[in-house]
Amino acid sequence: MLISRVNLIAYNRVGIAKNSSGISVGYCRNPICPTISNKNSYSDTVSFGIKTPVTNHKEFRMLTKDHVIHCIYCKKPLIYHGTLRDMLARGVFSGPVSEFVKEISPYRDYMKRGQQQVFDQIAKYAEKCPQTHLEEILQLLHQNSIKRLVKTQARIFKLLIEESKKLPPDMQKRFRQFMKVQHKRLYEIPYQEKFNPETFAYKVHKMVQSVPNPELRGYLLRITAPMTTEKFKNPENLIPRELGLQMTSSRIDKLHTAKDFSEYVIYRVQKIGERLDRQDIVRLCRTSQRMIEGKKVIIPFSNKEFLKELAKVELAELRPNPVYYDMLAISRKLPSSNSNMSSFVVKHRYSNSDTIGYQLLKPSITTIEHEQTRTSGGSDALSNCVLACNADNFDRGSMPQYVYLDRWNKKNPQVYFDDVIKISNEENLISPSDIEGQALTLKEQGHVEVDLSALKGGEK
Ligand SMILES: [Zn+2]
Known part of the structure; x- marks a missing residue:
């Protein structure tokens, strides 16, 4: 009191x-x-x-602005989102690469392995040509990277095809069809694909994260958001006036179809992409427009999309057949941009410097991690919430905590707890009872016990 x-x-x-x-x-x-x-x-x-002591998620996350706290899973130090936004606004990523390297070097430890390798290459270039920019370096690295990457991916594709022979005949056929499309993506062969407004909006949402101007960012998010709604599932659907207003900012006299609005939004986004000189955004818009017109397009292979489609669309009905888990295990070997330098370079070969710089650190951004997931009844209380990096938060998804912790050294959570105990003891910024709650939840949900004996002011 x-x-x-x-x-x-x-x-x-x-x-x-x-x-x-x-x-x-x-x-x-x-x-x-x-x-x-x-x-x-x-x-x-x-x-x-x-x-x-902090009382809500925002304050809790913000502790990583001035304190080093390690991710409870991967043990990497966490970077506060605002710090990254601040770098973006100050033009740290878009300036000469020598300046970039000077500012970012202290954060090298925060990066994932793939990003660290890219950063080291960038640092090498910075010594030779300090005035170049990030995007130029990535284009230089691209030629070698793509060859290496495709070689690794093709090898894993072969393993998958081999394993798929164990599938029931009808699924085998469907799986081959799926792999045919993935093969085209991998070798960048044009093919016909239906336009999906939701995927478009999702990609724009990801791309605008590195737009430094907050008003433009907000505008792009607002006009694309309706494309994720039910109304856009069928291109012939008529779009209600209020959604139309959100997309066009003007009153709509006549009702238009989802297809019409999609084309309008693609046009607007492309114009902004051109103004910002964002080749990635412009390319996405051009490809999307071609899809709507029924023309062939090149869609680059995406590791994340592949895993998502494989688990949810292609093999879902197979569960709990062990072949399901075997095939997923093989496909998880596909290189990702967080673990493989070539994968990062190829993924960002059309990105501008702001995006590249942002993406080098984005996987390490501080997020609130619900130990017991909300979907399984976990609460938002700080006793159920710990700090984890963005990449781990995403990778875990709705997996039970003990399953996800299986991938990591069981001593990693102790490093997180030592950090928060220190902050609680020395500065009273975290309540000891919240820390005790987190540890108890970890024991129940993650099946890992941590030592809290250094904590002052706790129950015991
Ligand atoms: Zn992590």
């Missing part, structure tokens, strides 16, 4: 300091307080001598 009153006073003083002296004060619980989006730091509260 006393603590919360002291906090309240501190909170008011923070507000006064801001108003009278114009000092940028960081820690404000008011969700609409303008200081939230500005330089926001816990260390600012030091001058007031009082720190309070």
Whole structure:
């Protein structure tokens, strides 16, 4: 009780300091307080001598802005999302590569293996030609990378085809058809594919993350969002007025079809892509327009798409047949951009410098990880939430925690707990009871026990 009153006073003083002296004060619980989006730091509260434990996800994640906390699974240090956005806004990625290397070097340890290898190559180029840009270096690396990558992928394709002989005959036939398309993607052979508005919107959403201008980013997200709705499943569907308004920002007199709106949005996105000189966005729009017109297109192979389609569409009905798991295990050997340099280079060969720089660190962004997943009834309370990197959060999906932890050294979670214990003991920024809750959930959900004996102020 006393603590919360002291906090309240501190909170008011923070507000006064801001108003009278114009000092940028960081820690404000008011969700609409303008200081939230500005330089926001816990260390600012030091001058007031009082720190309070984090109470929500946003504050919890934000701890990684000024503190090193390691991912509970892979043990890599986590990077605060705002730090990355700040680099983007300051033009760290789009400037000369020597400047980029200087700024990013301290974050090399944060990167995944594939990204580290790319970064090391970039650093080499930076010594020779300090004035080049990231995108130019990736284009130079591309020729060698694609040869190496296709060789590895083709080998795994062969293994999959071999394994598929164990499938029931009708599935075998369907699987061959699926692999034919994947083969075309791998060797970049043009073929006919139906336009999927949802996939388009999803790709745009990913691409705009590295657009430095927040208004443009918001605009692109807004006009593409309706394409993920049911209404867009059939190109002949008539689109309701309110969705039309969201996409065109003007009143619609006549109802139009999903196809019409798709073409309109593709056109708008392409124009912005051209203005931003974003070849990846422009290419996506051109390809999408060709799909709508029924023309042949080149779609680059995507490891993630492959795994998703294989598990959900091609083999789903096979479960729990062991062949299902064997085939998934083989396809998981396909190189991903987080583990393989060639894969990263090929994936980003048309990307601009902002995207490349952003993607080097994006897998390491701090995310809130529900130990017991929400889909299985886990709560949002901090006692059920730990910090993990974006890549692990995505990879785990809805897997039970103990299954996912099987991939990792069982000692990794202790590193995370040592970090949060230190922050709790020294700065009172995490409540000891939340840490105890997290450890208990880890024991129940992850079947891993950690040592909390260093924690001060806990139950025991
Ligand atoms: Zn991780």
